[in-house]
Amino acid sequence: MSDPIRAVDRALNVLLCFSxxxxxxxxxxxxxxxxLNKSTVHRLLATLERKRFLERDPITGLYKLGxxxxxxxxxxxxxxxxxxxASPYLRRLCKQHGETVNLAILDETDVLFLDVNESPKxxxxxxxxxxxxxxxSTASGKAxxxxxxxxxxxxxxxxxxxxxxxxxxxxxxxxxEDLTQIRQQGFAISTQEYEEGINAISAPILDSGGYPxxxxxxxxxxxxxxxxxxxxxxxTILAGAQEISAEVNLADNPDLHK
Numbered sequence: 001m002s003d004p005i006r007a008v009d010r011a012l013n014v015l016l017c018f019s020x021x022x023x024x025x026x027x028x029x030x031x032x033x034x035x036l037n038k039s040t041v042h043r044l045l046a047t048l049e050r051k052r053f054l055e056r057d058p059i060t061g062l063y064k065l066g067x068x069x070x071x072x073x074x075x076x077x078x079x080x081x082x083x084x085x086a087s088p089y090l091r092r093l094c095k096q097h098g099e100t101v102n103l104a105i106l107d108e109t110d111v112l113f114l115d116v117n118e119s120p121k122x123x124x125x126x127x128x129x130x131x132x133x134x135x136x137s138t139a140s141g142k143a144x145x146x147x148x149x150x151x152x153x154x155x156x157x158x159x160x161x162x163x164x165x166x167x168x169x170x171x172x173x174x175x176x177e178d179l180t181q182i183r184q185q186g187f188a189i190s191t192q193e194y195e196e197g198i199n200a201i202s203a204p205i206l207d208s209g210g211y212p213x214x215x216x217x218x219x220x221x222x223x224x225x226x227x228x229x230x231x232x233x234x235x236t237i238l239a240g241a242q243e244i245s246a247e248v249n250l251a252d253n254p255d256l257h258k
Contacts, residue, residue, distance in 0.1 A: 007044075010036065014044050015053060015065070024062040070107060082205070082214060083114050085247040089240045090117045090216065097233060099220035100125045104140040104202075105213065106148075107132065109159045111141040114214070125198065125219050136161055136175065137168050139190035139202035140217045146182035147204050147212040153179070167192045187234050187241075188215075189227065197222050201230040203241035208249045216241050 017025055017033045025033075031041040045063060048054040052068040086103045094101040094117035103115040110132040118124055135141025136157060145153050154172075161170045169175045182188045187203045202217035218225070218237055 010034065010040070011044050011048060014041070014048060015069075018065050024057075024060075024064045026062060030063065082244075082248060086205070086214075086216065086244045087115065089244050090115060093117075093216070093218060093236065093240050094119065096236060097218055099218050099225065100127055102127055102140060102217045102219065104144075104215050104217065106135060106141070106144045109135055109156045111135050111138055111144070111215070113140075119220060121224075123221055123224075127219070133194060134162075134164075137164055137190070137194040138217075139188045139200035139219070140215045142178065142182060142188035142190065143202035143204045143215040143217070144212040146179040146188060147206065147210065150176075164194050165192050165196045167196075169193065185234070186238050189230050191227055192222055199225040199227070199230065201225070201234060201237055203234075203237045205241055205248065206245045213248065216244065 013034045014030055017030050022029075027038060027041055027045060030045070031038050034041065036044075045054060045056075049056055049063075049066070052066045054063050055066040056063050082105075083103060090101045090103055098119055098121055100119045101117045102113050104111040104113050106112075111134075113127060113129055113131045113133075116127045116129055116131075118127070133141070135145055145156065153176075157172050157175065161172070161175070162168075163170050169178060178188075187201055190200045190202075192198060198219060199222040200217050200219035202215045204212040205214040205216065207213050216237060218230075218233065
């Protein structure tokens with residue numbers, strides 16, 4: 001193996017050290033995982049950090065995947081199966097309820113909208129693909145957070161729970177109570193928690209192991225989507241999210257078609 005190829009192989013191995021279970025690592029842990037001495041790993045980390053594939057916390061010294069990975073992931077998601085598979089269900093819900101329907105994923109502490117089907121009505125939300133909103137104060141985000149491990153949720157909440165409106169939940173204890181209810185009923189509701197006058201209902205898209213890979217939501221003006229209305233339409237968004245989950249799991253496990 002030539003030196004340039006060996007360097008690429010080592011850099012990729014460093015990136016592959018990070019996982020859902022180990023999102024942050026020290027240089028020593030990375031060196032142990034890839035089986036290289038610390039001086040070599042230090043050079044690799046410096047290059048990856050300079051190119052923004054990795055980020056280093058200046059206080060803890062821990063490394064994590066950087067913004068360049070997220071940018072490349074977003075480019076991939078532009079043509080990702082999740083968006084393609086979800087598209088017909090989003091259109092169906094939009095036509096059925098006449099409100100804006102969104103597809104979102106979790107991006108660190110925010111939800112990132114991958115697809116938006118706008119309401120045909122004159123008064124509607126100005127949502128857009130690529131828009132980011134805080135996960136803790138949105139229905140799309142809460143539907144995902146409710147199915148994450150508790151420690152992952154605590155990390156997200158530790159970054160801050162600013163009060164966007166008088167209805168924003170800013171207490172971690174109350175927030176976890178809300179997540180418990182979301183898991184029990186299968187869907188999340190936000191009543192003006194991020195923006196006054198805007199309500200939304202959301203359900204998670206789960207992989208075969210029950211991990212949330214995204215969510216779909218119906219959002220609109222609070223006078224058209226009061227809590228009673230959202231409860232009334234909850235079976236349709238639950239059904240849509242479950243159908244998308246089934247589609248994703250079939251795509252990821254083609255043997256299930258047999």
